[in-house]
Amino acid sequence: MEWSRQFKLAVSFSVLLLVMPFTSNAASAQDDLLIPMGHSIGIKMDLSGVFITSDVMIGKDNWLKAGDLIGQLDDVSIGTLKEFEGTLSKKRDQKEIALTVDRDGDKNRIQTDGEALKRLLPFLKDRTEGTGTLTYIDPDKGTYGALGHQIIDSTLKSPPSFKTGAIYLSEIGQIKKSTPGNPGYKISTIVEDEDFLGTIQINGIYGIFGSWNNSYKKVLAEPLQIMHPADVKEGAAEIFTTIKGTEVESFTIEITKVESEQFQISLTDPKLLAATGGILQGMSGSPVIQDGKFVGAVTHMYVDDPKKGAALFLEKMRKGEK
Structure with a gap:
């Protein structure tokens, strides 16, 4: 099923999201705790040839x-x-x-x-590289999820077939601001090329997933309860993301519409808008928090109005781990 028709001129850093019906198992996800991240990551994948x-x-x-x-x-x-x-x-x-x-x-x-x-x-x-944002860590399973969408190699125009891959903590040096019609992006470098945050095991439509490197306890925040999609409401929320160095900051946003497969957002934080002009390429995967619970991850932006975008419910994103 395609995204909402309202997403004209939307920049999509993903492929089609499949409709996954709610089941009784999803209710138990509210009791799960995940650690919201928001760190900028460098991605390296060794291709299968x-x-x-x-x-x-x-x-x-x-x-x-x-x-x-x-x-x-x-x-x-x-x-x-x-x-x-x-x-x-x-x-x-x-x-x-x-x-x-x-x-x-x-x-x-x-x-x-x-x-x-x-x-x-x-x-x-024989290698592909990119940037994005780390969404969560599952402290019980020792796994992580990032991006909220599939990696598409920019030259091959397809999801790359890969042998191995890893994510690394990256540092934001500069930002090219988003303007209407021109998506901006983060300019970053990997902090420690030999010191990885986690391995990449899955590159799927809901994001990249793999094993977390437990040595990186220094970047962990407190775990939060997952909010069920039925409990998400229009109104104030926040995102965790990185716009300078390696520091994760919280910025205010507004959830403007809740749909069956996604929810729409608008950036409202003056500091964030002054620094970025709107949602940036490389910001996909930024955690969304509402009422102290973990709602989802930013995945899309509008080209003609970069302050606005869409996000994937965390419950849906976690299906990508399987």
């Missing part, structure tokens, strides 16, 4: 397509960009090299040469 990032000609009448997966150079299997470069350096002088690629499940074998493959290097990737 070496992918082509753009349509590119490899030889006469031979085109590689964005999303093609490199399988072999001659009879040598390729799994990483380093392996591709190492194998190519040994074969660079060969007049003919057989390149095997997987395209939508079909294997294609293309005859080319070392120079053509060398020119291919700028169009290859």
Whole structure:
């Protein structure tokens, strides 16, 4: 089912959200406690192979397509960009090299040469990276949830097939403000490249999920009770997010409409609006709190009015862990 028709010109950092009917098990979720976060995170995912990032000609009448997966150079299997470069350096002088690629499940074998493959290097990737906001930690399960939407690789235009991944605490250095018609974004850097917050095990429509690194107790807040969607009401609320450094701050918002699959919000905090101009790319996943309970996570913004957006109920988001 699609988002509400009112979401014209909405920037979506997600794919379609499926309607999940309420069951009797959901009522018990109110008794669960989750820790709301709001920290800015850097995301790194090692892809399941070496992918082509753009349509590119490899030889006469031979085109590689964005999303093609490199399988072999001659009879040598390729799994990483380093392996591709190492194998190519040994074969660079060969007049003919057989390149095997997987395209939508079909294997294609293309005859080319070392120079053509060398020119291919700028169009290859075996890793994807991004930014977002950490939503919650489940202290009982030792798991986390972030973003509230699926990661879509910007060059592959699809959810990346990945082998391993991790999230890292990141520091906000600058902000490009949102203006009507122009979504803003956070400019951040990872604080400790070797020190991860958690591993990524699932990249699904409700967010990214994985195991939490318990050594990061220093960034944990107090756990809150989950609010059932039926109890969410229009009116004052707050979000936890980071707009400078690594400090998580609370900002006032208004819940303007509660729907069956989502709720709509409007930023009202003068400090937040002065710093950001509205919802930013990288702010998705920011926890929403109402009446001291954990409601959900910010996932969308309006392009034409960036002060407004939408959020996913936390109960629904947690289904992504399964």
